[in-house]
Amino acid sequence: MRVAELTQEAGATPAQGVVVRSLWKKHLLTFLMVFGPGLIVMEADNDAGAVSTYMQAGGQYGLHLLWTLIVLLPICYFVQEMVARLGIATGKGHAAMIYERFGKWWGRFSLIDLMVVNFLTLITEFAAISLALNAMGVGPWISVPVSALGLTLLVLTGSYLRWERIVIALCLMDLTWFGLAYRSHPGWAEVARSTVLPTIPEGGVTGSLIFLILAIVGTTIAPWQLFFQQSCVAEKRLRFADLKWARLDTLIGAIFTVAVAGAMMLVGNFGFQHHIPFEDPAQLALALGPIAGHFVRNSVLLLMVNAAVLGSTAISLASAWAYGEVKGWTHSLHKKLWEAPGFYATYMACVGLAATVVLIPRVPLQLVILSVQVFAGLILPSAIIFLQLLLNDRELLGERWVNRPWNNAINWTIIVVLFALSLLLAAQVMLPHLFN
Amino acid sequence: MATMQTSFDPQCFRVIHPLSDAPEEKCSTEGLGRIAMTPAVRLSLKVLRGYLMVMSVLLVYHVLDLAGVVHSMR
Numbered sequence: 226m227r228v229a230e231l232t233q234e235a236g237a238t239p240a241q242g243v244v245v246r247s248l249w250k251k252h253l254l255t256f257l258m259v260f261g262p263g264l265i266v267m268e269a270d271n272d273a274g275a276v277s278t279y280m281q282a283g284g285q286y287g288l289h290l291l292w293t294l295i296v297l298l299p300i301c302y303f304v305q306e307m308v309a310r311l312g313i314a315t316g317k318g319h320a321a322m323i324y325e326r327f328g329k330w331w332g333r334f335s336l337i338d339l340m341v342v343n344f345l346t347l348i349t350e351f352a353a354i355s356l357a358l359n360a361m362g363v364g365p366w367i368s369v370p371v372s373a374l375g376l377t378l379l380v381l382t383g384s385y386l387r388w389e390r391i392v393i394a395l396c397l398m399d400l401t402w403f404g405l406a407y408r409s410h411p412g413w414a415e416v417a418r419s420t421v422l423p424t425i426p427e428g429g430v431t432g433s434l435i436f437l438i439l440a441i442v443g444t445t446i447a448p449w450q451l452f453f454q455q456s457c458v459a460e461k462r463l464r465f466a467d468l469k470w471a472r473l474d475t476l477i478g479a480i481f482t483v484a485v486a487g488a489m490m491l492v493g494n495f496g497f498q499h500h501i502p503f504e505d506p507a508q509l510a511l512a513l514g515p516i517a518g519h520f521v522r523n524s525v526l527l528l529m530v531n532a533a534v535l536g537s538t539a540i541s542l543a544s545a546w547a548y549g550e551v552k553g554w555t556h557s558l559h560k561k562l563w564e565a566p567g568f569y570a571t572y573m574a575c576v577g578l579a580a581t582v583v584l585i586p587r588v589p590l591q592l593v594i595l596s597v598q599v600f601a602g603l604i605l606p607s608a609i610i611f612l613q614l615l616l617n618d619r620e621l622l623g624e625r626w627v628n629r630p631w632n633n634a635i636n637w638t639i640i641v642v643l644f645a646l647s648l649l650l651a652a653q654v655m656l657p658h659l660f661n
Numbered sequence: 662m663a664t665m666q667t668s669f670d671p672q673c674f675r676v677i678h679p680l681s682d683a684p685e686e687k688c689s690t691e692g693l694g695r696i697a698m699t700p701a702v703r704l705s706l707k708v709l710r711g712y713l714m715v716m717s718v719l720l721v722y723h724v725l726d727l728a729g730v731v732h733s734m735r
Contacts, residue, residue, distance in 0.1 A: 242677035251674040258678045316687035326696040331706075334713070386680065462679045559680075589728055596724050603716050607709055618696055622688050651716060 256470045261389045262457035263474030265539060266305060266450050267482040268396040271489075272536025273353030274346065274594065275444040276529050279486050280506045282437055283493020288411065288419035289426040291490055293438060294483045297445045300639050302479040304609060307616050307628070307636070308451050309471040312458030314626040318556075319455040320547035323611055326618065335611065336551055338604045343449050343544045345597040347579035350533040350540070352590045353505075355583055357529040360507045365584060372530075373580040376537050377573055385460050385558040388538075395535050396481075401524055402488035408521060409495035416491065432653060439650040442643075443602045445486070449543040451608055456546035460557060492525065537576065545572040602650040606643040613640065 245251050271279075282290045308319065315322060320339070324332030351369055358368035380388055426434065454475075463471055496509045499516060503509040510525035542558075545568050549556025554567035562569050582588060613636050615621070616628045628636065698706070725731050 241681040242675040244673055244675050246672055246674075248674070251676055254676045258676065314688045315690075317690075322690070325690040326693075328695055330710075334710075338713075462682070462684070464679055464682060464685055467679060592724060592727055596720070599720055600717075603713065603720065607713055610709065614696065614698075614702070620693055620697060621690060626688065651720070 255467070256473060259461075259463060259467045259470035260474045260477075261393060262454050262461060262463075263305065263309065263471060263476070264396055264478040264481065265389070265392050265535075266454040266457065267301065267475070267478030268399060268485070269392075269453075269535045269539035270445065270447055270450055271399065271482055271485055271532055272346070272444075272540075273350050273529060273533040274536075274597065275486065276489055276506050276532045277353070278437070278440045278444045279489035280493035280496075280503075280509060282441060283490035284496040284501070284503055284509060285437065285493075286426045286434070287494050287497045288415055288490070289424050290438065290441065291416065291419040291487060292421065292423040293441050294445075294486050294490075295420055297442065298479055298483045299635075301446055301482070302476055303632075303635050303639065304446060304612070305450065305454055305475045305479070306472055307612055307632070308454045309458055309463075309475055310468060310626060311612070311615055311622075312455035313463045313465060313468050313471060314622050316459050316462070317455075318459055318546050318550040319452045319612070321550035322455075322615055324551055326615060326621065327611065331611070332551060335608065336547055338600075338608075339448060339452055339547055340544055342597060342600050342604060343540045344575060344579060345593055345600065346447075346449070346540055347537055347575055348582050348590070349594050349597055350537045351580050351583040352593075353533040354530050356505060356507045357510075357526040357533075360511055361523065361526055369580045369583055372534065372537075373576050376534065376541070376576050379538055380542065380558060380572055381562055381569070383559065383561045388558050389461075392535065392538060395531055398531050399481075399485045399528065401528060402485050402492070405521060405524055405528075406488035406491035408517065409491055411491050411494055420487070435649065436653050439602065439646055439653065440598055442646055443598050443605070443650065445483075446605060446643075447601055448605050448608045449540050451612055452547045453539055453543035456543065456550070456556075460546070460559075537579075541572045541575040544575050545569070599650055602647040606640055606647055609636070609640050609643065613637070 243254060245254055282293075311319070311322065320332070320336055323335045351372065354372045355365040355369050359365060379391060382388060428434075458471065493509070495513065495517070496503055501509060501512045503512060506525060506529050510522045510529075513525065514522035546556050548554075548571045549565070549568040552567060555565040556568040557565060560568070583590075613628070613633070616626075616636075617633065619627055722731070
């Protein structure tokens with residue numbers, strides 16, 4: 226039973242809170258107070274790798290792959306809803322739950338996997354920052370250390386809410402993608418048709434098409450998201466009664482993220498329509514300058530940086546929270562640096578090391594990006610299996626919080642599909658000519 | 662507590678931020694030990710463990726190969 230209920234029964238009133246005089250205001254205010262983790266986890270997943278993948282999809286295949294986003298929308302929502310539910314029910318992070326319920330071997334394995342794939346992903350984020358700001362005339366020896374310092378200061382305020390508000394503001398900057406998509410003047414009827422009707426591009430099903438579809442799946446759902454949202458929900462101390470608002474937050478986040486991803490594809494499609502070859506978004510942005518203007522060029526570059534910053538802070542926090550939980554350290558953004566030294570040291574080590582790697586000359590970044598995609602694809606289905614098993618743990622959660630049969634049917638389908646895709650991805654990378 | 666109706670006015674609601682609210686008792690793992698699993702689930706996890714280890718080794722080998730490390734060792 227909740228302590229707050231006891232105080233109410235005893236006639237006491239809480240010292241804090243806002244008094245409102247209508248039911249809809251109560252609902253709105255409660256939602257706004259709960260809002261945050263769902264949007265952040267989804268939008269941070271539109272990180273630098275995602276910008277690159279979605280723009281590549283638009284640049285190579287025009288509007289043909291828009292339908293994949295509609296397929297991925299419910300998958301994102303169902304997986305993250307389970308995470309939010311588990312976080313609210315237990316008040317603990319995902320790494321701690323795996324350790325406590327599945328033992329040390331799986332606990333360590335999950336943690337090491339997470340830390341490795343997160344670190345590799347962080348390198349790609351800093352590489353994107355370096356690439357985008359270099360295209361704007363800022364050298365990597367300035368852009369990368371300054372970004373690393375900014376990312377560190379972001380979490381050192383001693384307040385979860387301050388961090389959350391700043392990050393939500395960064396998420397909302399992604400609204401600019403809609404303006405860019407609008408300015409790219411796609412045929413809206415064709416956009417609508419390609420969104421709901423899967424079509425095969427000219428050239429048929431090739432290895433590169435399969436790889437891109439797998440990359441879209443891999444970039445839309447990532448292992449760190451499971452760990453991040455559960456820790457975030459625990460950090461925010463969401464209550465049982467907040468679940469419906471956390472679900473709405475997650476749903477809004479999923480819809481917003483998929484819509485932004487679609488806008489990125491439309492911007493990539495602009496390059497496709499003008500036959501602009503490009504290997505990364507920075508190249509496309511530079512090529513777009515003379516055609517679409519400096520606003521579009523600079524916007525794409527700055528949005529790339531924004532995506533990398535969002536991804537970096539969320540991924541580093543996922544690692545720091547998970548490591549802190551398993552080590553039993555104090556792990557909270559509410560604490561000052563000296564109150565949770567291990568937690569902040571982990572965050573700073575992740576950010577600092579990744580930034581350093583990017584500054585090393587001739588590091589094979591393309592290889593790192595490839596490894597991230599395959600490794601994340603490999604461990605994602607197994608991470609979701611643990612989530613699924615935990616959500617069926619009646620001994621821990623009781624009947625109220627466990628999955629319903631329809632939840633299980635959907636989730637096992639997702640797991641089977643993700644396993645098949647991860648095998649395909651591994652086969653495609655290790656045997657590049659398999660589908661050609 | 663997310664919201665509560667004030668006792669003196671039925672149309673008044675006090676909305677409290679989760680971080681300012683009194684803590685609630687969560688589902689705890691204390692004293693539970695490891696999760697109960699059927700033999701089939703246990704076997705599936707063992708297979709998964711083997712699959713992940715083999716795939717991880719294959720991936721590391723492939724990456725080292727692409728980086729030219731394997732070639733230089735031969």
